[in-house]
Amino acid sequence: xxxxxxxxxxxxxxxxxxxxxxxxxxxxxxxxxxxxxxxxxxxxxxxxxxxxxxxxxxxxxxxxxxxxxxxxxxxxxxxxxxxxxxxxxxxxxxxxxxxxxxxxxxxxxxxxxxxxxxxxxxxxxxxxxxxxxxxxxxxxxxxxxxxxxxxxxxxxxxxxxxxxxxxxxxxxxxxxxxxxxxxxxxxxxxxxxxxxxxxx
Amino acid sequence: xxxxxxxxxxxxxxxxxxxxxxxxxxxxxxxxxxxxxxxxxxxxxxxxxxxxxxxxxxxxxxxxxxxxxxxxxxxxxxxxxxxxxxxxxxxxxxxxxxxxxxxxxxxxxxxxxxxxxxxxxxxxxxxxxxxxxxxxxxxxxxxxxxxxxxxxxxxxxxxxxxxxxxxxxxxxx
Numbered sequence: 384x385x386x387x388x389x390x391x392x393x394x395x396x397x398x399x400x401x402x403x404x405x406x407x408x409x410x411x412x413x414x415x416x417x418x419x420x421x422x423x424x425x426x427x428x429x430x431x432x433x434x435x436x437x438x439x440x441x442x443x444x445x446x447x448x449x450x451x452x453x454x455x456x457x458x459x460x461x462x463x464x465x466x467x468x469x470x471x472x473x474x475x476x477x478x479x480x481x482x483x484x485x486x487x488x489x490x491x492x493x494x495x496x497x498x499x500x501x502x503x504x505x506x507x508x509x510x511x512x513x514x515x516x517x518x519x520x521x522x523x524x525x526x527x528x529x530x531x532x533x534x535x536x537x538x539x540x541x542x543x544x545x546x547x548x549x550x551x552x553x554x555x556x557x558x559x560x561x562x563x564x565x566x567x568x569x570x571x572x573x574x575x576x577x578x579x580x581x582x583x
Numbered sequence: 584x585x586x587x588x589x590x591x592x593x594x595x596x597x598x599x600x601x602x603x604x605x606x607x608x609x610x611x612x613x614x615x616x617x618x619x620x621x622x623x624x625x626x627x628x629x630x631x632x633x634x635x636x637x638x639x640x641x642x643x644x645x646x647x648x649x650x651x652x653x654x655x656x657x658x659x660x661x662x663x664x665x666x667x668x669x670x671x672x673x674x675x676x677x678x679x680x681x682x683x684x685x686x687x688x689x690x691x692x693x694x695x696x697x698x699x700x701x702x703x704x705x706x707x708x709x710x711x712x713x714x715x716x717x718x719x720x721x722x723x724x725x726x727x728x729x730x731x732x733x734x735x736x737x738x739x740x741x742x743x744x745x746x747x748x749x750x751x752x753x754x755x756x
Contacts, residue, residue, distance in 0.1 A: 389612030396610070404610050405656045409663020410670070411603045412615045412716075417671035419596035425683045426590075428752045431738075431745040435756055439738075440593035441600060442720065448601025449724035453608060468613040470712045470722060472729030480711030481736025483703050489741045489748050491700025492683065494715040495708065496617035498701075499661055500668030505680040508697040513621070515701020520625035522702065523709045527641040534710055543726040555726035562731065 388456065392466040413500050422500040424492025424508055431489045433573040440570075443563045454556045464552060474537040491515070589675050604724055611656060614721030618708035620661035627652040641709070657717070685753035696751060 387393060391401040419441050420426035430438035456462035488494055493501060493512045501509025523530065544555040591599075607614050626642035630652070637646040645652035652658075672678050684693040708714045711733050713721070719737070722730025745752075 388609045390610045392612040401611055402656060402659050405659040406663040406666070408603065408607045408610070408615065409660035409665075410667035411606075411663075412600075412660070413664035413667025413669070414671040415596060415600045415603060415667075416664070417668045417675075417677075418591045419593060419600070420590040422668055422672055422677065423683050425755045428748075429755055431741040432749075432752065437593045441597040442715075444594050444597025445600035445604060445720060446723040448598045449604040449608070449614075449720075450601075450726065452602065452605040453724065456605075456609065462609065464725075466612050467608055467725055469725045469727045470718060470729060472727065472732070473710075473712070474729075474732065476710040477712075477729050477732045478736045480707045480709075481733040482740040483707035484711060484714065484733070485737040485740030485742075486744045487700040487702075487704035487707055488737065489700075489745050491697045491704065492752070493697070493700070494617070494704065495621060496615070496661075496664060496714065496716040499617060499664045500672075501683075503665045503668040504672040504678050507680065507682045508684070508693060511694045512697040512701040512704075515698035516618070516621045516705045517625045517628070517701075518698075519702035519705025520622050520709070521629060523622075523706050524626070524629070524636065524639050524642045527639065530709075531640060539728075542728045544728060545726065547728050552726070559723065559726060 386461055386463040388462045389466055393463065412496070413503070416497055416500045417504065421497040422504045423506065424497075424501065427494075427497060428489060428492045431485075433570065433577045436570050436574055439566065443567055447560060447563045450556055450559050454552055457552055469541050469543065472539050472542040473535065474539060476534050476536065479533075589677075600720075601724070604720060608725070613656065614717065614724065615660060615664075616657040616713060616717030616721070617661055617664065618705070618714040619717060620655070620658045621705065622709065623652040623655055623658050685751050685755050688751050688753065693751060696748070 387395055390396045420437055426437055429435040453462065457464050491512045493509055495516060498509040498512045502513055544558050545551055604614055623645050626636060626645045629636040629642065630646055636642050682690050682693055711718050719730055719734045723734065
């Protein structure tokens with residue numbers, strides 16, 4: 384049997400239909416982010432002080448749920464995992480980009496997706512953040528010639544966990560579950576240490 | 584009344600988000616994104632102002648052969664995020680103009696840091712090929728090693744730099 388999913392890349396739906404679904408997928412995303420509390424930077428910034436673990440709890444449970452469902456779809460033979468878009472890994476740009484991202488997040492209280500929700504619900508800090516993002520994009524465009532070398536360095540391709548350690552998608556799922564559990568334990572330990580110490 | 588009461592339990596919200604993300608992969612072959620849409624909006628706006636941007640080493644790829652940078656899956660999906668966020672907040676009675684910050688923190692300073700943080704995040708997402716959604720969530724759910732590199736760097740840096748922003752988030756739980 385031919386695999387049917389992903390619907391767009393297997394040709395089961397055309398580009399227009401894919402764009403049509405995009406709006407509903409986005410609406411679902413925005414709705415969930417708002418219900419999770421991420422329409423306010425007040426529910427995002429506290430994670431960096433280990434006051435409230437909302438951000439890491441939502442992220443870890445979303446990752447584990449989606450990874451498990453994708454693996455199940457592969458096991459059932461309905462999903463061609465090779466057609467799933469996975470960004471190329473660039474080690475140094477990801478490390479530096481990640482470090483800058485963390486700084487920007489604690490500074491602003493937002494990331495691009497949550498800020499769209501914040502903007503939609505009337506948060507002025509989200510609107511200003513998004514203006515900053517667009518300004519930053521044009522700064523990047525204007526300086527791309529000097530940044531390109533670094534941005535495209537240490538390219539290791541479409542590197543997945545199973546390729547790194549050997550094994551298959553099931554190995555990758557098990558390792559992902561362990562990373563998720565490890566992160567949750569770490570966050571909870573840090574929070575309980577902070578709770579005992581009290582706020583300075 | 585405590586407004587937090589009407590928010591979903593975070594684990595529940597995460598499971599629902601994971602299911603939505605799965606649906607996105609099953610239909611489009613890609614996960615949800617956000618930052619790429621802002622790169623494209625910036626490119627298109629720059630183009631309207633001055634078409635020279637079409638030859639830019641980075642933004643040029645969005646505008647190849649006279650293409651509209653906004654004719655893209657992620658741009659449409661981000662418009663959906665706006666609508667979905669609005670609908671959820673409207674039903675919960677949470678549409679309200681405000682500036683969220685710690686107690687006693689100046690609004691002007693808060694907006695200044697929001698802007699600067701936005702500029703830094705824009706550059707960060709171009710190096711990292713995505714943000715918390717397009718890189719961290721999507722990548723980790725599809726077993727990408729890069730997603731974890733990005734996430735650990737982002738949270739590690741956030742924990743360290745948090746010490747410099749205590750006043751801005753004072754009393755925020």
